[in-house]
Amino acid sequence: MFDLLNNLNDENKNFVRIIIEEGKINEKDLHKFYELFYDKKHEKHPLLKTKLFFSIKKYPDLFDEKLFYQSFGVQLQNLNPFENCRIRYFPITDENNTILSKLYLFEHDIPDFPLTFPNTDTKIKKSLEKLRKIIGKNFLVCFEDNFCGNSFELALAAAFFVKERYADKYSFTGEIKPDKTVSKVDYIEKKRKKSEELKYLLVSPEEIDNISDLSLLNTDTLHLPFIQLFAKLQKDIQRNFKLLSEYTSHEKLLSILKITEEKCSIFSETFVNNSIHDWKPFFDEAFGKIDNLKKSYPEVVIHYLLGTSAFAFPLGVKQTALNSCVLYHFQGDKIYKVMDFTEIDPREIKKKVIKYSLINPEEYIDNGSDELCIAIYLASHNLKNDAKNFANNILKSNFLYISAANSQGSINPEKPEDWINIVRELYSKIDETANNSSKPIKHYHFIFSVPVPIAFALGMAIGDYKTLSIYNFDKSSKGYREVFTTKEI
Numbered sequence: 425m426f427d428l429l430n431n432l433n434d435e436n437k438n439f440v441r442i443i444i445e446e447g448k449i450n451e452k453d454l455h456k457f458y459e460l461f462y463d464k465k466h467e468k469h470p471l472l473k474t475k476l477f478f479s480i481k482k483y484p485d486l487f488d489e490k491l492f493y494q495s496f497g498v499q500l501q502n503l504n505p506f507e508n509c510r511i512r513y514f515p516i517t518d519e520n521n522t523i524l525s526k527l528y529l530f531e532h533d534i535p536d537f538p539l540t541f542p543n544t545d546t547k548i549k550k551s552l553e554k555l556r557k558i559i560g561k562n563f564l565v566c567f568e569d570n571f572c573g574n575s576f577e578l579a580l581a582a583a584f585f586v587k588e589r590y591a592d593k594y595s596f597t598g599e600i601k602p603d604k605t606v607s608k609v610d611y612i613e614k615k616r617k618k619s620e621e622l623k624y625l626l627v628s629p630e631e632i633d634n635i636s637d638l639s640l641l642n643t644d645t646l647h648l649p650f651i652q653l654f655a656k657l658q659k660d661i662q663r664n665f666k667l668l669s670e671y672t673s674h675e676k677l678l679s680i681l682k683i684t685e686e687k688c689s690i691f692s693e694t695f696v697n698n699s700i701h702d703w704k705p706f707f708d709e710a711f712g713k714i715d716n717l718k719k720s721y722p723e724v725v726i727h728y729l730l731g732t733s734a735f736a737f738p739l740g741v742k743q744t745a746l747n748s749c750v751l752y753h754f755q756g757d758k759i760y761k762v763m764d765f766t767e768i769d770p771r772e773i774k775k776k777v778i779k780y781s782l783i784n785p786e787e788y789i790d791n792g793s794d795e796l797c798i799a800i801y802l803a804s805h806n807l808k809n810d811a812k813n814f815a816n817n818i819l820k821s822n823f824l825y826i827s828a829a830n831s832q833g834s835i836n837p838e839k840p841e842d843w844i845n846i847v848r849e850l851y852s853k854i855d856e857t858a859n860n861s862s863k864p865i866k867h868y869h870f871i872f873s874v875p876v877p878i879a880f881a882l883g884m885a886i887g888d889y890k891t892l893s894i895y896n897f898d899k900s901s902k903g904y905r906e907v908f909t910t911k912e913i
Contacts, residue, residue, distance in 0.1 A: 447483035461495040462542040474566040506530040513595040514579035515615035522618040525569040529583040574599040575609040585638035595624040646721035652730040698898040698905035733872040733879035734896040740883025751877035760837035787825040795821035797869040851885040
């Protein structure tokens with residue numbers, strides 16, 4: 425065994441590692457194994473040193489007070505101070521090869537204990553001394569691989585700033601300055617590629633500026649924006665993202681998670697022709713993006729700021745009243761949070777009412793049809809005559825017309841309770857009308873002149889178990905054109 429330890433190479437190193445891991449070290453050989461910690465000839469064997477330290481923890485017979493003191497210069501009776509190990513990943517690279525390595529960190533309260541094994545490279549030990557001053561904690565860190573440079577420093581800091589239950593999806597690279605800022609290191613793209621190959625997200629100086637930013641990773645719920653705008657300029661969607669940023673997760677966290685604005689928006693600078701054929705690609709894109717966002721983190725809340733009621737309603741149908749989300753209303757140069765289903769159970773919008781104080785069901789015509797056209801007028805454009813003509817002469821359906829009981833076109837954005845209650849009243853009236861129709865209603869047709877969040881939330885309440893068609897007013901034909909049906913969901 426002496427010969428093996430004195431002449432370690434790639435072949436016998438693996439054999440020695442197995443002996444260490446299984447704790448099969450003879451008492452007479454123990455002092456030679458302890459030399460792995462401090463003898464300079466073993467400087468380049470970090471994996472064996474780390475394995476030996478863990479085996480001494482695991483197998484009490486391998487702990488020797490005298491040998492331990494000789495190795496570390498500190499008198500201990502056992503390794504109980506080193507119970508909790510934190511593992512963090514960091515990529516190591518050069519011009520030819522990149523691997524993902526890991527460090528093992530033990531926080532403790534033994535002031536004079538070495539920061540790592542005594543025979544570790546001097547440059548690494550200087551980095552660790554710097555980090556102890558910056559972080560203000562005592563620790564022991566063990567490595568598995570040989571490396572040079574300081575890019576491991578961000579991973580070590582992450583052992584203190586990123587909680588265990590969040591850390592296992594990330595790798596880290598970056599040098600830390602005395603002022604706690606994170607400075608750039610070499611080969612970031614190679615490191616990112618290797619990390620992603622192994623299903624880790626790289627946190628680097630390209631995403632964060634300061635080690636305090638690492639705490640952004642400690643989140644149970646990811647709050648993501650989703651914006652839809654048609655016939656607007658790029659600057660308009662940028663403005664909306666900026667307005668929503670007050671409520672959504674920090675842009676640095678979104679950058680780490682590779683969640684871009686493009687993944688959180690549906691946008692067209694031109695008007696979209698009013699037809700199912702022309703709107704379908706936008707709906708498909710929206711549904712796909714929203715599904716991907718919901719899969720991007722264990723718990724996701726989407727914050728919707730949408731621009732078109734006829735587009736918002738199907739998104740609400742897809743959302744359903746089983747999932748939390750937050751809805752915003754754009755008015756003037758501000759946005760208002762008008763429905764927050766993280767604070768209110770979304771099923772509240774499905775609670776039936778029997779009296780209507782915020783809506784006015786003005787007219788109902790039963791034409792003996794099994795289809796119902798619902799025209800809702802809560803905004804500025806009065807659609808009654810056009811919608812009624814469309815229902816009677818084109819659809820040949822029953823017709824329900826609902827307006828606002830008061831404050832037509834001006835629901836107070838600072839009274840969220842009104843928005844919730846309006847949706848409840850709309851849902852209740854539609855259901856009541858269908859139940860009292862001369863024939864069971866098989867197909868519902870919706871025409872909207874309503875604030876966009878109302879359309880979305882009504883879609884949530886109604887859900888996707890009914891056959892629905894949604895129409896948008898077409899200026900060129902001066903009539904209504906179908907842009908969506910639930911067959912597309």
